[in-house]
Amino acid sequence: MPCVWPDGTLSSSGRLLLTSVSPDSTAEDVAATTGIPLYRVRSSLRQLLEAGFISEQGGRFKQTKEGVEKVKADG
Amino acid sequence: MTTIEEPEVRAALPRLNEPAPAFEAVTTHGKLRLADFEGSWLILFSHPADFTPVCTTEFIAFAEIYPELQKRGCELIGLSIDSLYSHIAWVRNIEEKAGVKIPYPVIADLDRKVATAYGMVMAGESKTEASRCVFVIDPKGILRAMIYYPLSVGRNMDEFVRLIDALKTGDEHHVATPANWRPGDKVVLPAPNTTELAEERAGEGLECIDWYLCKKSL
Structure with missing residues (x-):
C-alpha cells in the first residue's frame, strides 16, 4: 500500500511500518510484527527507503535520523 | 499489384518451469515487483476490463477463495489494461454494491508491459483487452502452470485452489x-x-x- 505521500506525510500503514522497524529488522520481521503481507511490507519498505526514513544493509533495516524524527513528529 | 502484408507481431508466451517474467507495476496496493512475492506462491490473473459483468463475478469469486489461498501460502494479484483510477473505482464499487472487499492488488497495465511479457492479449479475441489468463508462480519465481480462458467464460475458482494443492503435494512428495x-x-x-x-x-x-x-x- 502506498505509505508515503508526495509531500512526505505518512499514511497509517506507513506510520505502522516505520514504527515497527527496529534496528536490524528484516522484511519478514516487520511482516510478522505488523501482520501486513510480506509482499506489501517489501514494497512499503522500498518507499520508506526512497523517502530516507530507513536505511538498509544486507536485507536488514533501521530507522534513520529522519525516520526517528518523523515518528516523533507524527506522534 | 501484390499487397505486402505487414507481418503480425506475436508476443512470445512464457514457458512452464522457467522463471516467470519479472515486472514492476503500478497496482491498487502501490508499486509492486514480482520479486516482492518471493517465498510465496502467487496466482497472477488477468481480466478483460473493469466494470464488466463476468469480470465482476470473477473478482468477487477470487476474493472468496483468497483466504483458502492464503492458508496455502499463496497470494493473488489481478491485472487488466485499465487505469489505476478505474481499478480503484471498480473495487470500491464492488464493495459498495456487492459488499465484498477486494483484498488483493490489481495491476494497472495501461502500457501493456506485463500483459505482453505474459502473452495475455490474444489478438484473435481482442486487440485491446487481456484474455482470462491464470499464471501460477512458485515461491522461487518459477512459472508452474498457465491456464487461458476465453473472454466469454468465467473461471472455476475451485480449480485454482486444487491446482495449488496438487503442485505443493507433487513438490513435497x-x-x-x-x-x-x-x-x-x-x-x-x-x-x-x-x-x-x-x-x-x-x-x-x-x-x-x-x-x-x-x-x-x-
Whole structure:
C-alpha cells in the first residue's frame, strides 16, 4: 500500500511500518510484527527507503535520523 | 499489384518451469515487483476490463477463495489494461454494491508491459483487452502452470485452489496427481524408466493397473 505521500506525510500503514522497524529488522520481521503481507511490507519498505526514513544493509533495516524524527513528529 | 502484408507481431508466451517474467507495476496496493512475492506462491490473473459483468463475478469469486489461498501460502494479484483510477473505482464499487472487499492488488497495465511479457492479449479475441489468463508462480519465481480462458467464460475458482494443492503435494512428495485429484486422494507414482524398475514396481504392493500406472496413499 502506498505509505508515503508526495509531500512526505505518512499514511497509517506507513506510520505502522516505520514504527515497527527496529534496528536490524528484516522484511519478514516487520511482516510478522505488523501482520501486513510480506509482499506489501517489501514494497512499503522500498518507499520508506526512497523517502530516507530507513536505511538498509544486507536485507536488514533501521530507522534513520529522519525516520526517528518523523515518528516523533507524527506522534 | 501484390499487397505486402505487414507481418503480425506475436508476443512470445512464457514457458512452464522457467522463471516467470519479472515486472514492476503500478497496482491498487502501490508499486509492486514480482520479486516482492518471493517465498510465496502467487496466482497472477488477468481480466478483460473493469466494470464488466463476468469480470465482476470473477473478482468477487477470487476474493472468496483468497483466504483458502492464503492458508496455502499463496497470494493473488489481478491485472487488466485499465487505469489505476478505474481499478480503484471498480473495487470500491464492488464493495459498495456487492459488499465484498477486494483484498488483493490489481495491476494497472495501461502500457501493456506485463500483459505482453505474459502473452495475455490474444489478438484473435481482442486487440485491446487481456484474455482470462491464470499464471501460477512458485515461491522461487518459477512459472508452474498457465491456464487461458476465453473472454466469454468465467473461471472455476475451485480449480485454482486444487491446482495449488496438487503442485505443493507433487513438490513435497515427488509424485504426480491423477485426473480430478483432491487432497486425500491417492497420488500417482512416476512411471519406472527401466525394465528392472518396472519389475520391482510390480512387487511393491501398490495399487497398480499395470507397471506404468501405480497409485499410493500419502
